[in-house]
Amino acid sequence: MTAAITSDPGHHAPTLGSAIVNTIRLPLLVLNGEMRVIALSPSFSQTFRVLPEETTGRLLFDLGNGQWDISALRHLLKNVIPGHTTMEAFEVEHEFPDIGHRVMSLDAREIRHPEAERPELLLVIEDITERRAIDREKQDLLRQKELLLKETQHRINNSLQIIANILLL
Numbered sequence: 001m002t003a004a005i006t007s008d009p010g011h012h013a014p015t016l017g018s019a020i021v022n023t024i025r026l027p028l029l030v031l032n033g034e035m036r037v038i039a040l041s042p043s044f045s046q047t048f049r050v051l052p053e054e055t056t057g058r059l060l061f062d063l064g065n066g067q068w069d070i071s072a073l074r075h076l077l078k079n080v081i082p083g084h085t086t087m088e089a090f091e092v093e094h095e096f097p098d099i100g101h102r103v104m105s106l107d108a109r110e111i112r113h114p115e116a117e118r119p120e121l122l123l124v125i126e127d128i129t130e131r132r133a134i135d136r137e138k139q140d141l142l143r144q145k146e147l148l149l150k151e152t153q154h155r156i157n158n159s160l161q162i163i164a165n166i167l168l169l
Contacts, residue, residue, distance in 0.1 A: 007163070014023060016114070028113070031065070031121040033081055035060045035074075047127065048100040067094040073106070081110050081119050103132045 021028055027044035029037055037055050045052055048064065060077070061069040076087045087108040095101050107124045 006135070026077075026123040029060065029095065029123040029125070031060055031123060033118055033120070035077060044125070047099070047125070048096065065095055065097050077108055077121065077123075080108050080121055083124075086110075093132075101129070102127055103129045126160060 006152075021030075021039065021041050023039060025043055026041075027047045029044060030039040032038050034057045037058055037060060040052055040055050044050070045055070055063060055086040061074065070092065073092070075088060076090060078084060080087055087106065090106045090108075092104045092106060093102070094104075105126045105128045107126075109122050110119050111122045
């Protein structure tokens with residue numbers, strides 16, 4: 001779903017848009033319909049340790065060491081603009097150059113503005129590595145708790161069996 005953004009005709013919307021992108025903490029990419037990078041946020045450059053001039057104009061799927069070249073991601077992104085849909089919480093787990101193993105959650109939305117001939121795509125990337133590690137740790141703790149509970153029940157049953165045998169004697 002997209003909606004036209006209404007702005008004051010005398011206001012410099014492109015400047016405002018750039019200012020907003022530059023202040024958002026999450027890494028952002030703006031892609032054209034061919035999935036080429038039109039713009040990137042400073043947080044994208046900082047997170048992935050890339051220079052804007054190395055990234056702008058390149059295909060998303062050619063960035064880094066191919067971490068974004070995933071067939072399911074290609075399929076989802078290529079359907080966002082023509083289908084007027086969104087992509088939410090697509091997870092990429094990868095060994096990224098310079099930053100190591102990370103789990104990233106990707107959201108994509110179609111964006112339209114008067115200066116663009118065609119719709120573009122806003123791709124927001126969130127590092128959820130820590131969240132996934134906490135989830136795995138929580139699952140491990142739940143499994144340990146379950147195992148401990150079973151062991152405790154087993155010992156209690158054995159103790160009760162011993163007491164029952166002593167009472168029968």
